[in-house]
Amino acid sequence: MGYAVNLVLTLATAALAFSVTLVKDDKLRCHEWGRLLLAFAGLLLILSGGLGLWCVLNRLRNFRETSRIAREREKMESEKLGKEWIDKQLREKRRKTRNIGNRTWTLLRWQLMTFAGGVLLLVAAFLAVYHANLL
Numbered sequence: 001m002g003y004a005v006n007l008v009l010t011l012a013t014a015a016l017a018f019s020v021t022l023v024k025d026d027k028l029r030c031h032e033w034g035r036l037l038l039a040f041a042g043l044l045l046i047l048s049g050g051l052g053l054w055c056v057l058n059r060l061r062n063f064r065e066t067s068r069i070a071r072e073r074e075k076m077e078s079e080k081l082g083k084e085w086i087d088k089q090l091r092e093k094r095r096k097t098r099n100i101g102n103r104t105w106t107l108l109r110w111q112l113m114t115f116a117g118g119v120l121l122l123v124a125a126f127l128a129v130y131h132a133n134l135l
Contacts (some may be wrong), residue, residue, distance in 0.1 A: 009052035044118030
């Protein structure tokens with residue numbers, strides 16, 4: 001998952017850089033809908049990057065909470081406390097980390113969807129701007 005998040009984050013940043021370069025081009029002559037496509041593509045790519053960063057931070061939080069639970073469990077086991085009692089004590093913390101993990105997957109899905117939408121709009125904008133040169 002970490003590689004996927006980082007890859008999409010990198011590609012979103014590159015696509016955003018490409019769209020900024022496209023906007024800065026002196027030869028950019030397009031209709032309003034071409035500019036609108038570029039604007040929406042940029043917004044979706046920025047959103048994808050933001051979701052990617054949020055996903056990374058959420059995942060780090062999940063790792064930290066999971067390691068805390070493991071340390072607490074080991075400490076309780078070294079004190080010779082019963083397994084059922086330990087599980088009862090850690091149940092709420094484990095539920096919390098499960099929710100954090102589920103949020104990470106949701107953020108990844110949204111990151112992928114916004115990235116795909118941004119790239120599609122960027123391709124459409126590129127075709128709208130340079131369609132005469134491509135024919």
